[in-house]
Amino acid sequence: MPWKDTTIMEQKIEFICEWRTGKHTITELCRSFEISRPTAYKIIARFESEGYEGLRELSRKPRGPHPNATSEKVVKGILQYKEKHKLWGAKKIHRLLYNDYPGDIIPTVLTVHNILKKHGLVCPQKRLRRVKPIHPIFDPKHCNEVWSADYKGKFLMGNKIYCHPLTIADSKSRYVFTAKGHYKENFVSAKTEFTRVFRKYGIPKQIHTDNGSPFGSVAAIQRFTRLSYWFIELGIMPVYSDPAHPEQNGRHERMHRDLKAACAKPSAYDLKAQQRRLNRFVKEYNNVRPHEALNLETPASIHDFSTRPFLEKTPTFDYEPEMRVLKVTKNGSVRWGSYNWVYLSASLQGKHIGALEMGNGIWRVFYRNVFLGYFNENELRTKEKSVRLETNLV
Incomplete structure (x- = not known):
């Protein structure tokens, strides 16, 4: 029998x-x-030399090191990188190995993963439900x-004060x-930091944000706020994700996940110490961390x-010249005629807007070169009360 x-x-x-x-x-x-x-002869020979212990299955492990085995210095380098960057996986660590070792001795990404797994440095990930891929609403x-x-x-810092x-x-x-860590999310704090960044890096064509304060307001005309109108004055167009859709700015939210893991778990004691952590994260994120979306290059090597x-x-x-120029009062309205008012936004107080007649009493309103909305002059005359600016004609 076999x-x-x-x-x-x-x-x-x-x-x-x-x-x-001896019978057979x-x-x-x-x-x-x-x-x-x-x-049969092999079994008999092993029995005669070692007894019944010689019948046990022998290890098939090679006696010497495998010729294609990863060198000890590379393994040590992999473990050192993982110790320094605990949240990074095999792909990013594999990319960093090229900074320290010649390419002919660097193992594959799978081998790097297996080395990390062998040393208990791979955390099993929760299996996510397969969903339809979501593309960013703005893809420059x-x-x-x-x-x-x-x-x-x-998030709370050690002194029980929130950091934003x-x-x-x-x-x-x-x-x-x-x-930049702030105590509050307000216009003054945001404008101060944007000014510092603009002075150092220049200005973009558009700034994409969500609808939260101080960037946007779903109740305001075109969702513009004081910060939005300041962007418009600088020649920057504010653009927004749809309400309740943070996935439309997924690349920024993904960066926030890394920032939270690196700087908020745990957080520092006070804002000064927390800012040092945030600065270290920005430096590492831009100059050291490879990004899969950039073919494992760093943002600093790509950005201009x-x-x-x-x-x-x-x-x-x-x-x-054909526009009627009006000044927005402190209550966010413009006077139309002697008795009527058109409400725009309190964020525009003290600024001048332009109104362009389309015909039949319909006027289009602009702030500088940005369209804000419409209003119907006939409604003012018949109702003799203030009218809000509308983004769409009914």
Whole structure:
């Protein structure tokens, strides 16, 4: 009968017992146990030299090191990188190995993963439900076409005070310009940090944000806020994700996940110490961490500075001669005639808007070169009360 995986040792012992009786020839035993003559002689030889212990299965591990085995210095380098960057996987660590070792001794990504797994440094990931891929609502082709900005969710520091990190990044190169910790999410704090970044890196064509304060407001005309109108004055167009759809700016949210893991788990004691962590994260994210979306290049190696400089003094703007230019009052409205008012937005107080007649009493309203909405002059005359600006004609 043939060997069985679960009773190999028992079969070998039975073979030796039958052979020792001397009642059977080797040929008969081989036919009975369905093994070859060389195998039979090998078992007998091992029994005669080592006894029954010699019948145990021997290890098939090579006696010497495998010629294609990863060298010890590379393994040590892999473990050192993992110790330094605990949240990075095999792909990023594999890319960094080229900075320290010649390419002919660097193993594959799978081998790097297996080395990490062998040393217990791979955390099993939760299996995610397969969903339809979501593409970004703005996908620039060049640097500085679109920047993204957001306040990463607040978290408590050691002194029990909340930190609100403001992050600004280029959507094409993923280059993070800043991660600035603030005590509050307000216009003054955001404008101060944007001014510093604009002075250093120039200005983009568009800035993509969500609809939260101070970037946008779903209740305001075109969702514009005081910060939005400041962007418009600088020649930057504010653009927004749809309400309740943060996945439309997924690349920025993905960066926030890394920032939270690196800087908020755990957080520092106070804002000064927390800012040092945020600065270290930005430096590593831009200059060290390879990005799969950039073919494992770093953002610093991809990003180019903007050719549009920041103007310290807000440039003036002249409306077309056929436009009626009106000043927005403190309550966010413009006077129309002697008794009527058209409400726009409190964020525009003190600024001048332009109104262009379309005919039949319909007027289009602009702030500088950006369209805001419509209003119907006939409704003012019949109702004799204030009318809100509308983005669509009914």
